[in-house]
Amino acid sequence: MGVLLAFCSFYSYSETTYNQSSNAAATGQQWTMTNVIPQNTGLSVTGIIYTYNVTKNPADAFTVSIQNKNASGTGFVFRSTDDWSGLPGNTIAKSVPVDNIPFKAWGDGEIATTGFGTVKNPVIIYNYKIDTCAATPVIDRSCPNYIPPTIDTPSIATDTATEEYIKEVMANKTKLETEEEKKQKELKKAAEEKKKKIEQIANKAIQNTLLTANAVAQADAFFAMNNIKGFESYSVSMPGGTYKDAVRLQDAKLPDNVKALRGNLTQQNLHKKMVEEQYKRFNNN
Numbered sequence: 434m435g436v437l438l439a440f441c442s443f444y445s446y447s448e449t450t451y452n453q454s455s456n457a458a459a460t461g462q463q464w465t466m467t468n469v470i471p472q473n474t475g476l477s478v479t480g481i482i483y484t485y486n487v488t489k490n491p492a493d494a495f496t497v498s499i500q501n502k503n504a505s506g507t508g509f510v511f512r513s514t515d516d517w518s519g520l521p522g523n524t525i526a527k528s529v530p531v532d533n534i535p536f537k538a539w540g541d542g543e544i545a546t547t548g549f550g551t552v553k554n555p556v557i558i559y560n561y562k563i564d565t566c567a568a569t570p571v572i573d574r575s576c577p578n579y580i581p582p583t584i585d586t587p588s589i590a591t592d593t594a595t596e597e598y599i600k601e602v603m604a605n606k607t608k609l610e611t612e613e614e615k616k617q618k619e620l621k622k623a624a625e626e627k628k629k630k631i632e633q634i635a636n637k638a639i640q641n642t643l644l645t646a647n648a649v650a651q652a653d654a655f656f657a658m659n660n661i662k663g664f665e666s667y668s669v670s671m672p673g674g675t676y677k678d679a680v681r682l683q684d685a686k687l688p689d690n691v692k693a694l695r696g697n698l699t700q701q702n703l704h705k706k707m708v709e710e711q712y713k714r715f716n717n718n
Contacts (some may be wrong), residue, residue: 450563451479457557462544466501470559475567477533478511480560484526487517489550494518496547499557502540510538510675536561648678 455465470476481499489495500512513529544555568574 450565452561452563454561455480455561456555457542457559458544458555462552462555462558464516464542464627466504466536466539469542470561473535473563475564476536476561477564478531478536478539479533479560480528480530481511481512481513482526482528482558482560485544485549485555486522486524486553486612487536488522488553489517491521493521493549494547495506495550497552498545499542504540507540509605510534510540519547522550533562596694608653623625 442617454469457469471479483499485497487497495517496514497517498512498514498716502508503510511529511531511534513527515525515527525617544552544557546552
C-alpha cells in the first residue's frame with residue numbers, strides 16, 4: 434500500500450540549515466512538538482515522513498490520521514488520513530511535503546483512528562530548516578543583515594592607560610576587518626577559478642561533441658556511398674604494367690597547309706594597304 438522511504442541525512446548550505454527530528458511517536462501516539470523540534474528562530478517545517486503497521490480484519494472500516502493541531506488558531510495545521518476500510522492489515526510509508534510552515538504554528542501531534550483496527554510500530558519524522566539569518570542576534574557573517582558586535586570601552590576618565598586600551602581595541606578591530614577582507618578576496622578568487630574551470634570543461638565538451646558529430650557525418654557519407662547501386666565498379670583494382678600507344682604517324686614529315694598560308698598572306702596585304710591609305714590621308718590634311 435506504500436513505498437518504503439529512505440530518511441534524508443543532515444545537510445546545509447549558505448544561510449539555511451536542513452535537518453530532521455527523531456521519531457515523534459517513539460513514546461506513544463501523542464507528542465508535544467517542543468520535545469520533537471528545537472525552538473529556534475527562523476525554523477520552519479518542510480515535510481513529514483511517516484510509516485506504521487496496521488492489524489485488522491479486511492471487512493472492518495478503519496482510518497488512520499497523522500495530524501498536528503493549529504497552535505495559532507483552530508483545526509489542524511497538518512493532517513494526512515489513510516483509509517484502510519475493506520483492506521487487510523499492512524505496512525504503509527509516506528512522505529508528505531508542506532509549504533515551509535513556521536514552527537510557532539505547530540501544535541501537539543497525534544495518531545488518530547476511527548473504526549476497528551490497531552496501529553503498531555509508528556515512526557513520525559519531521560523535516561525542517563533553520564534560516565540562520567533570522568536568528569537574533571545574527572551570528573553568521575554571510576548574512577546580509579549581519580551586524581558586527583560592538584566593543585564596549587570603560588567609561589572612566591581619560592588617562593594614558595585608557596588611551597592605550599582604546600588604541601589596542603581599535604588595532605584589533607582593524608585586524609579583524611583586514612582578515613575578513615582577505616577571506617572575502619580568497620572566496621571570490623576561488624569562485625572565479627571554479628567558474629573558469631567549469632567553462633574550460635564545457636568548451637572541451639563542446640569541441641569533443643563537434644568532433645564526434647563530424648566523424649559520424651563522415652561515416653554516414655561513406656556508408657551512403659557504399660550503398661549506391663553500381664558504385665562498387667569504381668573500386669575495382671586495375672592491373673599494372675605499361676600501356677603502349679595504339680596510334681602511330683606513318684610519315685616522318687607533315688606537309689605545310691597551303692590554304693592556311695595563302696589566307697595569312699592575303700590578310701597581311703590587306704592590313705598593309707589600310708595602313709598606307711591612312712598615311713596618305715594624314716599627309717593630305
